[in-house]
Amino acid sequence: MLANVFAKAVRDRTVSTLIGAMSLGLMLWFGLAVYRDIDISFYQHLPEAVLELMGVPSEGGVGGLAFGAMYDFMGAFVLAGLAIAMGASAVAGEEQEGTFALLLGNPVSRRGVVSSKSLSMVALIGLGSVVLWAWGSLTPGWLGIDVSGLHLEAMILALFLNALVYGTLALAIGSWTGNRGAASGTAIALMVIGYLAASLFPLIEGLERVGQIFPWHYYSSSRPVINGLDGGHIAVLATLCVVFVALAFVGVARRDLKDKSLGTNLFDRLRANPRTRKVMDRIAGSARVSRISVKTTSEFQGLLVITSGIMFYMGLMMGPLYSFVPADIVDFFADFPDVLIAMIGGADMATATGFLQAELFAITGPVAVIVLTVAMGARALAGEEERHTMGLLLANPVSRATVIREKALAMVAYAFVFGVVTFAGTAAGVLLAGIDVTVGGVAATSALLSLFGLVFGGVALVVGAATGRSRLALGVSAAVAVVSYFVWSFFPLAETFAPWAVVSPFELFLGSDPLANGMPWGDAAILLAIFLALVAVSIPLFERRDLRG
């Protein structure tokens, strides 16, 4: 055990662990508060498969429901995700950053590093579990909810061990391969597949026992929150952790360490092969460096695929989902507190357009498009400065204004693609289900969503241009987005503040109810004008400044 390595590993991750655990605690509070005030018999009507997937027990009342959804289900993923991040970066991460060799330049052994990192993972996941336990034992009392008969400690212990299984697995794979992506990817895949398998196989006749080959089965199937600890299952989880750590010890000691490396992907291999080089060069190489805007788009392809893919999938699902919602859903949502309805812009969930707005466009869509455009805007200028490539770029005969225009152009192209994909998925879902939403309305809302995203990308661009700091640009844009959201969603609840809601970009986006009423050309023009103004403002801010790096 190396005290310094342990301390550094713990220090690096304490904040993210606490944020994760505190968020879960808050969501538990929120869940308990909401479930207390509504008729939860609605859940009894949901199919067994859905309940199983949501981790919601059919007994246990309000407390069982909230603990099941927030801790048993989401908590398991969050804690395991944190553990995987720690495990994958413990050896493989340091190796790829080139710091493992530096660490081993000191009189420490590889196994010493692995044991210190394993213990730091145990300590951090333990810390997260303690925070969850504290929230779980305090909030029901504050809200006056009776949770007697529920086994909080048993559930927390199962959560803790379950997270360590995936964390130590990532550690073992990273120790054997030195590849962080492979380590976290395999661990996440086993977690998600195991979760699906352990939840669904028991419902299929003849295949009930297949789920038992996945570790998730030994976490969830005994329902510790309702039934208390199952000693056999806990032993399986603990054994897996020990085995994985042992494997990590063996793997890290017998292998040649990798140098700092970017790794090679399929593209690189195809480019190296003489037969495919010409085609791949065209796709991966010269085509993506033809100009600044094109190169910029090539940098964010992954993010575009993920964000617009989520929108496509969710859009496609929402239409059919609405047509399956039972008729008594109207009463269900009528019981919702005003505060919850406000969160979705006061949409009427009983109508098809209201449902679509609530489920897709009020929260998911804005988050997805803002993640995309803000990442681009923040890194457009500040990212190049921080990576010290701006000086090299500006050694070419291009002006700073041109660089900004090209970067903004790439952002517009991405927002456009995002909007088209969102439209395609949502329109297909609407048409498939034959629900009462017009294709024109979906087109208008998708287009507005893209313009709305550009506004926040523009904010990130301005801050990056003025300061050269991408984290600041990200932070400011996120803060502006959150404030805009609250101004739009909660100000209307109070009469004195209500008129101010119009200053929020959310109001320009959804205020006219575009799904029902079609394109508000005036609002669209204002969103576009705001974006163009932000780009224009960023030019002088960038030009008058000394570049960093």
Next chain:
Amino acid sequence: MNREPAILTEGLTKHYGEVEALVDLDLEVRRGEVFGFLGPNGAGKTTMIRSILDLIHPTSGKAIILGLHSHDDAVEIRNHVGYLPSDLSMYPNLTGRDMITYFANLRGGVDLAHVDELAERLQADLGKKVGDLSSGNRQKVGLILAFMSRPQLIIMDEPSTGLDPLVQREFQAMMREVGAEGRTVFLSSHTLSEVQRVADRVGIIRNGHLVDVETVGDLRSKSIRTVELTFDTPVEASVFEAVPGVRDVVVADHHATMSFDGKMDTLLRVATDRHTLVDVNTQEADLEEIFLEYYREEARS
């Protein structure tokens, strides 16, 4: 192209808050010369280069590059200037060839046959991702980027970092060729020997002040050396202290070590006059000693 000086700065000054990074710099670099810009780390070399390239804005003074104003005509200037920054960073996921294609597209009119020729001379591997290259191999890609458009002026900030001696020799030949074609090289460095090998003239900067500009020949004649003399019997310091140009004599038993910038002939005559000289070892003084020498001169005058 006009025949204005390659670089002309007048009173160029850059302050960062209280820190004076560059003070009242007047410098002229002529066309067709290889100009060495010499100074220790933190002397203001990079600040000067970033100022004249319009990456940062001078607090006062101005710079005229190839007859064009460094800020007002920044984009036009970059058409005729190649630049290699210090601590070169590139886009790690691009190959060397991608980097070159990207910048060639931004510049226009780059002769790709010339790129291949440069890559051949420097033995650069353009097929690998730059992020996977060693620092020396990455530096070669940076050199190609600076040279490839045959610019009128090539500005390089500590370019030899990580290059092995063979490649350094080739690189020095490339710089001399640029000078011979009437184009200009501006080379910043902290090693005197490197600058002496290629430069026609040298500017010396320290603490943001331009100390002097000299031809390499003058610098060499002025340059002090560290001389170490070994005798068969113990000697006394006073013997050498009388010789003009000798300073800082340290005597230890049979050995005498001193700084010297006078005539070697005189020193050796004194050394062999009363003793038997066994061995002579002389070394080029390091940069700091030369600066001290300049300061001594300043103090004397």
